[in-house]
Amino acid sequence: MAEYLLEMRGIVKEFSGVKAVDGIDLKVRAGEVVALCGENGAGKSTLVKVLSAVHPYGTWSGTILWQGEELKASSIRETERAGIVIIHQELMLVPQLSVAENIFLGHEPTLGAGLIDFETMYARAAQLMAEVGLPEINVALPVSYFGGGQQQLIEIAKALNKNAKLLILDEPSSSLTKTEIDGLLRLIDGLRAKGTACVYISHKLDEVAAIADTVTVIRDGTFVGTAPMAELSVDAIIRMMVGREIKNLYPREAHPVGEVIFEARHVTCYDIDNPARKRVDDVSFTLRHGEILGIAGLIGAGRTELVSTLFGAYPGRSECELFLDGKPIRIESPLRAVANGISMVPEDRKQHGIIPIMAVGHNITLSTLSRFAPRVLIDDDAELQAIHGEINRLSIKTSSPALPMTSLSGGNQQKAVIAKMLLPHPRVLILDEPTRGVDIGAKYEIYKMMFELARNGMSIIMVSSELPEILGISDRVLVIGEGQLRGDFLNDSLTQEQIMAAAITKTPLAA
């Protein structure tokens, strides 16, 4: 038996002359949890694609030893048969199919003649779901019936069904709640005890610290180091990842907060599928000039629904009274919102933020294009000048604004989306999970930008699931729980515990 279950040595993968991964080593023992850390664009996903043969053997150089023997897989099927299973950041489940059908997708037990053996399938699926800690769920229900956390566990059950010896989890917790994350970590711990190894890729270093035995850090496609977690601290990992020390992740600056400029009264949203159910229930709040207002709450509490209503983008039925400078305004579409000086950077960058094949520059000017067309034609040069201005202001890293949006890393895409929504010079900027899937360097830059905007008088509403971020950035914090306003706190000596307590307590707390 080899010392390592998996040993990747000196992996190099080039894309048309550019080395995305340049000489990376990754070693995993049986029953070990290795955290793979690195900023976005560091080469983590490329490395995972090499390992899983999405990039087949021969398209990269270096060696992969699997259980001591060289692995020369040419497809995912082969690596899965060997026992290497990846769970991608975006879950690969078919929402319309049942839990059991998803677990067995491509490996359906049959009665011969192509007929599916449903009895075996349901029985085995139920057993697998019990193994991942969800013994009570009905495996015949469609996957769309379950929330993100449960879907994540269904993915893991699917992996277990393939007899995974090595599970690779790519940012598994990015859309999970705290409780769900705890459950996930417990499950990984349990799997480790049974000898299943795991490569855990995450930006959330507290999770890494909680679960990993060993940490491997890569930066800009190169290998930085591997060390046992016991010898590391979160700060040390951040240092390795960014190559510099970020003293304080939240560069909080004092900035004056003025009079109330925006007010939302009685915001109520109804569920799209079930119009009787209120997703947001009579929420009222105010926003001051130059204020950063954090909106905290559990996932699914109605925060995104609340802010998209303010922006005229909630797809279902909603009611609200909005006031800007004390005057009532009506916002029935994002177009009206932008015209009234309200901008929103949506939560789901890929679905709602970027236009993937369009040039970075054209993405940036999308909401303000008419300004560059005084008569009929767009003044290309004035537009390009504005684009360069935004690229410099937000330090968006791109070799040319004419490249498609997909050529940027997640953090830079996010900055470009923010640039797009800043160009209309809004008075109220809504940021829904502005740093989700963004690396630490870009996060820091986004925070700095927020403070600069606030100092110049912009009012910002930030929805975030990360409590340290809420506490590190906000002047005031609203807590939403089950669609209701559960708390409105000034952020001085406020603690994560207070926010959590407000989010899960039924009776509203006094400020």
Place this chain on the structure above:
Amino acid sequence: MNSIATYLTVLFTRYKILTLVLAIALIWILFGYLTGGEFLSPRNFSNLLRQMAITGMLASGMVFIIIAGEIDLSVGSLLGLIGGVVAILDAHYHLPVVLTIGLAIGMGGLIGLASGYWVAYLRVPSFIVSLAGMMAYRGVLLGITGGSTIAPVSDNVVLVGQGYLPFVVGDLLGAVLFVVLAVVSLRSRARHRELELPVAPMWQDVAKLAVTALVIIGFVTVLDAYRGVPIPVLVLLVVMGLFTVMANRTVFGRRIYAVGGNLEATRLSGVNVQRVKMLVFGLLGIMCAFAGITTTARLAAGSPSAGTSGELDAIASCFLGGTSMRGGSGTVFGALIGALIMASLDNGMSMLDVDNFWQMIVKGAILLLAVWLDIATGSKR
């Protein structure tokens, strides 16, 4: 050697259109060889362009529909309907030509906007809306013509489809076009300097203009060697020019690409995406009117079967021309090159007396291969 290969790869990926131009050149050389040079004669070149004009008009409207992520199957029937109405207004009511054409264009635009309204505001998928239109418009046409050909139409209408520009006018338009392009290029250099943006080296712009001049002179000379620039070809060229500027340099054009690239993201950027979609259908309706007028003028009659399966040629031209099935990318120039490829195949094979059924099989196969090639070379990234 290797570096040349890399350079060429980059060139062809960046300027996809080069591949298409190369394909046209190959097809022309092949037919030229097989027909003993007859295919490449000025007379045939003129015919070829006239043949592609109608499909080209439909394709230059269709390409924006596909870029916006929609489809329109009704264009063949709408072409027929408008062509029929033109014939009736002219042959039965003897309206002045200008009025007839104006009414036809208005009718095309309104019907297009109506389809667009169903798609954008009432949220019926464009496939269904246009399939319904395809059936209904043809039905209306059969109803108003009583199923028989409307003839004869007046000479003035015929001129629109069969006329040629006087040589002097053709030459003059060519010269004007060149001067406009040269002035635009010079002004853009000055503006770049003013805004301190990078300015391309002078020789590059001069070389571009020289090539443009050669193309214009070559084009006009060859057409003059027969009977001059055909009027439908002139219409098509003007449409191509206007639409290219619209696609690249206007807010509306940019928004069409944005809507097709990601509808939700565009809406959340504060763009009225429904209006954009509706207007794109209106634009296609106007192009159907042009195509309908030209068809009636060419046939010198309104035929109840005019434009049958015209939508398929137009859609095929767009895809041959590199328009993405998923929306968000494509060019008018590409779609027109696609239409030219289709017309070249028709024309060349007819000259070679290839049976009609073989022509259809060959065109189908080429469409399939071309799109496959596009996918196979495009997914390398």
